Amino acid sequence: MEKIDVIAQFEQLIKEKEAFFLLKHSITCPISAAAFDEYEAFLNEETNQTGYYLAVQDSRELSNYIAETAGIRHQSPQVIFFKEGKPKWDESHWKITKSNLAAIR
Known part of the structure; x- marks a missing residue:
């Protein structure tokens, strides 16, 4: 799992990766901490899946950009699955x- 911080990194992922997961994580929220643990466990178990995350407090501009370009209302915590450059699934909180x-492909 790799942290991204700026729009250019996200745009690079969209161009280069066939599919990937992205977690919007709040570093001050206990619900987000639990989601982060679940996300990390998933990525550790599913070695064929690629995952990234951003800390909303550190990367507000990036978080807002993703919400706008993906057409998905911002939530935190939130996981978005991108495939072929487009959001295919998203979920939040618990x-x-x-x-x-693991059910997403």
């Missing part, structure tokens, strides 16, 4: 679980 993430 619905971010290892099993829910």
